[in-house]
Amino acid sequence: MTAATAEPLLHQFRLRARWSLAIPALILAYLLYAALAFDLPGLASRLRWDNAQTLLSDFVSYKVHVTRDNRSGRVITSIEGDARDAYSPAQTPGWVKTAGSQTIIDLGEGYLVTYAGTGAQITIPGYGAITARLQGGKILLDAPGPLPSWINASDSRVSVTTPRGRFAMTRSKTETFRYFPGWEEFFFTLDTPFAGKSWAELYTLATSAPRLDPATPNAEAMASAFWNNRMWHHGAVLDAMLETVLMAFLGTMTAALIALPLAFFAASNMMPLRPVRFAMRRVFDFIRGTDALIWTLILVRAFGPGPLTGALAIMMTDTGSFGKTFSETLENTDAKQIEGIRSTGASALQRARFGVLPQITPILLSQVLYNLESNTRSATVIGAIVGGGIGLLLTQAIQTQKDWEDVAYYLILIVLTVIAMDTVSGWLRRRLIKGE
Amino acid sequence: MVDLAFGLAPARPQSAYLALVRRRRLYSSILLILFAALLATGFRLAENRNAGGFLDGLPNLLQFPAEILSEAWTNRANLPGLMLQHLGSLLETLNIAAVSTILGGVSAGALALLSTRDLARWPRLVPVFRRLMDALRALPDVVIALVLIYMLGGGPVPAVIAIAVHASGALGKLFSEAAENADLRPIEGLASVGATWAQRMAFGLIPQVAPNWLSYALLRFEINVRASAILGFVGQGGIGADLKIALQWGQGKYDQVVAIFLLLFLTIVLIDHISDRLRLRLTKGRRP
Incomplete structure (x- = not known):
């Protein structure tokens, strides 16, 4: 090969080499621009570490409050400070002991909190004993040395944070919190x-x-x-999960049933009239282009909040996407089989039933199953807007900003359900397509 | 003999075939009836739990769009100006979608390489990475975004992370399916000259799967634009948030609602169209 014939090839190589460097550089430049547009440097100041900590510890742990009412002197041990979840005297855990008017709370590893009279003493290994008492409407604090950063004290409020638990005292009550792993x-x-x-x-x-x-x-x-668990409402939660799956099922199936006949009008080998085809395709484009969000908003106005509205919203969006994919599938069918049926004098409907449907059924079913799985997840999101199913419970739990363990529970449930649907639909698809 | 062989025998296969067909039809009609019953009871249940019934709501279906459109029609002169006003939020929505597609795509590529048989860096960990992708895929992006908003404050960053998490799971599965069909010979060739795992992937596998991967990433970008709009509506930021605010104002702001609708609709259709052509070119090598 002479240099003259190799030159264009080498030129092409050089061009490609330049491009393969330019594209990553362009992407990097775009990401830099985006980082500035999104104010990434300002993120650090917006970051709420305290919120993040509450959330993460709430996800995996719960706390038990030992609360003394400073006016009546009554001591109550309860889960998350909820009066309905108070331990009865017989149930009270062993680390809270009552001796006469004294309550001794053992936080473990030598950390001790003692309630006596209107005061309290906190023993911290390696630091010493802190006493706090109420006098004349003010809280007086005695500490063995200068106050470290984990003690926060004023006339009206004292809070001590230790690795084993937290102590807080106000005029009205004295509280000790001990954290435990798990969901209460x-x-x-x-x-x-x-x-x-x-x-x-x-x-x-x-x-x-x-x-x-x-x-x-x-x-x-x-x-x-x-x-009927009063805290976790297992029955209601599973019911809501089923409602979400129901929305996905109804929406996907109805969409497939509507899109199938319409797809015939949009396929070039089924519909000889070009204007009809064009119009049908634009209808599908319109339905797909008008986002699920917009369909949901329109439907909510008409039918009110609830699972039916959610199912109809999924149906609308999916009719558009099914219409497109179904008509593409129809265009890929083998014409010979249809001609064979036509040669027996079959009508258009009979040709569709015996010539076309057997060819496309496995592909269509596989698409429907695939969408069913992905719609289960969308139904969660749509449920948050239309107020149905697990999506509603989730957004409610997030908005209260304290029931994070519920959020974790719902999330795990959703993930398990979607994975289960994924597995079942994958198995069905393999059976349908390969006939295993 | 010949008469016996060809004249009598066919009667039986025919009847057997017809019986088979009858049985099949029976089964499929039973299945169809079951399916219809399931659908009917499902709709019944859903309607009972709905605030309004289906038939009661049907006449109202067009009322809201009509109300909006008629108000927008009287103020139609404002529409171009309003659309311009919301271009900034649209850009934010598109940026969120693009950045999350890039980030999700990159991590999906890594996950796919780690979870494909014959290619994986650590073959024993393949099931672990697969389950991880399943879990990432199953998490609804809105939920991740809402939780992150609580921790990170508002802004587009929670939305980007939320969509990228979901995209890396969804793309990872598609990427790994594409990688499974790749030709192993170039990779073996590279291995024979002592290439490391990273080199084998970069020079043996990526060039083979790049068109497919890019095509999937483009499709994901389309999906992410929609997701980013919804996230704006449920959480904050972008064109979705504008739409929510305009809707909350209600009457008097409907021209704004229509302007945002139009903007969103045109963008989605345009992106669908461009990515359709690009994908065709990528996967079939056809120039449209």
């Missing part, structure tokens, strides 16, 4: 007889132990205590 009362709330029992105890209760309530078997009472 996930299975049974404290007001049921099953709270705080081990798995083995629960098993014997369900199978062989005498009835706690003579009217109902233990297993049944246990199931109902779990299902």
